[in-house]
Amino acid sequence: MKYGIIGTGAIGGYYGAKLAHAGQEVHFLLHRDYEYVRQHGLQVDSCDGSFHLDNVNVYQRAEDMPQCDVVLVGLKSVNNDKLQSLLPPLLHAHTLVVLIQNGIGVEEDVQQMFPDVQLAAGLAFICSAKTEPGLVSHQCYGSINLANYSCKDEALMQTVVDEFRQAGIETGLVEYHEARWKKAVWNMPFNGMTVAMHTQTDQLLKNQSTRQLIREQMMEVVSAAQHLGVKNLDESFVDKMIETTDAMTPYSPSMRLDYDFHRPMEIYYLYTRPLEIAREAGCPMPKLEMLEAELRFLEADLIPWHVSGTR
Amino acid sequence: MKYGIIGTGAIGGYYGAKLAHAGQEVHFLLHRDYEYVRQHGLQVDSCDGSFHLDNVNVYQRAEDMPQCDVVLVGLKSVNNDKLQSLLPPLLHAHTLVVLIQNGIGVEEDVQQMFPDVQLAAGLAFICSAKTEPGLVSHQCYGSINLANYSCKDEALMQTVVDEFRQAGIETGLVEYHEARWKKAVWNMPFNGMTVAMHTQTDQLLKNQSTRQLIREQMMEVVSAAQHLGVKNLDESFVDKMIETTDAMTPYSPSMRLDYDFHRPMEIYYLYTRPLEIAREAGCPMPKLEMLEAELRFLEADLIPWHVSGTR
Structure with missing residues (x-):
């Protein structure tokens, strides 16, 4: 199978390099780092064993890439409008596009752009960063869950899972809605609250008031998801998320890093969209609505030279 | 009538000085500024006309003060536990104590400390600050509403209103619950949000997201108050508060100043207590609950050397 990577950063760069390192044919789209990687290859500094790829298939323009069987999209969701031009050259009639992105609603919107394309969600549990040109620094975790959104070819989904696993990536195959909403249980409180409280x-x-608030925000997501018919999600999952986070080292979620580095925050798919879905379903999430407003304020106030969200 | 002032700061200092300037007998309790004011008197720099009081009745200890007919309490509510020792020397059988303080529940708690004392609320609409020892700087506004909490002597209430007016203070006599909750409509959103968003x-x-949020928070207070039987309070009051604030110059409410100067914030009576009352009445205020949690976090995180609230 041919793999294409759009967004060769912390996420796309890591999973693409792992697949290439395991012998898969992988084609990387690069922007600023194109020249560097073409000359020096791709380095992954990893807690699971570092490695270097010497000869990487790199491209500066999507038009020059071959049609691929699987495309991994590692773009920030704020840039999804670019898929309009980046994706078509890589597609053949049966290409599977995997959106390894945060939030709720990305698949629905990309499907509207490309009604016939086969889509899956990729939910990455990984701490990694693109720290220098051609260098992905992978600190910990690294597993990924794949969820079928509109892929009619179940064998293809399973093949992708198998090839990820052969590349040494811990990979699960999960139910789409359950996976996206479960991830939102952690993502919605922690991404925004670390930005709003600069922490x-x-x-x-550690603080009893915000600990309680985080729990209440998580329960807002659980209630909305239950209302929307998501299965296997109740208060025990909230307990588990709190426990897991207690056990983690102090962590800055991606939105906090985006904010700190004055990059656009993924407010639209992490907040605006799921809040809208929940409100329309008659199960609003008031505390997360307030968090969205605070983020919109901070975005406008502190980084006026950036536009956030795809809408 | 004899007036006693406990808390000779921006509020107690201003109203006490205005009364003394108009010829009333006023006795001021002072702490750090005692020696200065004893020697140099009290200066009020005011937008309505500045003045100086040469000979001021000042005291360092409440025990040395005479019994008063009216006591104005201008303490921050975080210090109300001190009333336990400060108030008794000033009380006779018919003393009226006016709590010129922020929040909901101050009268109830002071009444529990002193079951027989006659209490009123003072709701000040004023921008003033104690900028130096013996100097009150009064920038704008200055009116006060008095509300009867437990004063059986209506003539006494009216006399106080009359004497305030004779002193050139715009003074209203208003219904207690309506007045306290109406003030909370403005106080609860703006005090906390200016701290949480450092603005x-x-x-x-100006920001459409937080403008909408402020409106929703105001509506939470209106709904809770209506639920508690408060009259003459509906969405039109929210419109009025937003309009009024639009017309104001950029303003930092008292909690923002307290936070900036690392003084304890009045979280308990401005948030904890009214939130509790609303929750118990079956009409919670979720967005203001979240704001309280954020304030508790900021308080613990940034000023660990201060204790906030009386509880």
């Missing part, structure tokens, strides 16, 4: 996960849990 | 009133209203 990290551990401090929010 | 001022105008910026919160």
Whole structure:
């Protein structure tokens, strides 16, 4: 199978390099780092064993890439409008596009752009960063869950799972809605609250008032998801998320890093969209609505030279 | 009538000085500024006309003060436990104690300390600050509403109103619950949000997301108050508060100043107590609950050397 990577950063760069390192044919789209990687290859500094790829299939323009069987999209969701032009050259009639992105609603919107394409969600549990040109620094975790959104070819989904596993990536195959909403249970409280309070996960849990608030925000997501018919999700999952986060080292979620580095925050798919879905279903999430407003304020106030969200 | 002032700061200092300037007998309790004011008197720099009081009745200890007919309490509510020792020397059988303080529940708690004392609420609409020893700087507004909490002597209430007016203070006599909750409509959103977002009133209203949030928070207070039987309070009052604030110059409410100067914030009576009352009445205020949690976090995180609230 041919793999294509759109968004060769912390996420796309890591999973693409792992697949290439295991012998898969992988084609990387690069922007600023194109020249560097073409000359020097791709380095992954990893807690699971570092490695270097010497000869990487790199491209500066999507038009120059071959049609692929699987495309991994590692773009920030704020840039999804670019898929309009980046994706078509890589597609053949049966290409599977895997959106390894945060939030709720990305698949629905990309499907509207490309009604016939086969889509899956990729839910990555990983701490990694693109720290220098051609260098992915992978600190911990690394597993990924794949969820079928509109892929009619179940064998293809399973093949992708198998090839990820052969590349040494811990990979699960999960139900789409359950997976997206479960991830939102952690993502919605912690991403925004670490930005609004200029802090990290551990401090929010150490303070009894914000610990309680985080729990209530998580329960808002659980209630909305239950209302929307999502299965296998109740208060025990909230307990588990709090426990897991208690056990983590102090952590800055991606939105906190985006904010700190004055990059656009993924407010639209992490907040606006799921809040809208929940409200329309008659199960609003008031505390997360307030968090969205605070983020919109901070975004406008502190980084006026950036536009956030795809809408 | 004899007036006693406990808490000779921006509020107690201003109203006490205005009364003394108009010829009333006023006795001031002072702490750090005692020696200065004893020697140099009290200066009021005011937008309505500045004046100086040469010979001021000042005391360092409540025990040395005479019994008074009216006591104005201008303490921050975080210090109300001190009333236990400060108030008794000033009380006779018919003393009226006016709590010129922020929040909901101060009268109830002071009444529990002193079951037989006659209490009133004082709701000040004033921008003033004690900028130096013996100097009250009064920038704008200055009116006060008095509300009867437990004063059986209606003639006494009216006399106080009359004497305030004779002193050139715009003074209203209003219904207690309505007045306290109406003030909370403005106080609860703006005090906390200017702290949480490190901003001022105008910026919160300029941003469409926080403007909407402020409105929703105000509506939470209106709904809770209506639920508690408060009259003459509906959405039109929210419109009026937003309009009024639009017309104000950029403003930092008292809690923002307390936070900036690392003084304890009045979280208990401005948030904890009214939130509890609303929750118990079956009409919770979720967005203001979240704001309380954020304030508790900021309080613990940034000023660990202060204790906030009386509880």
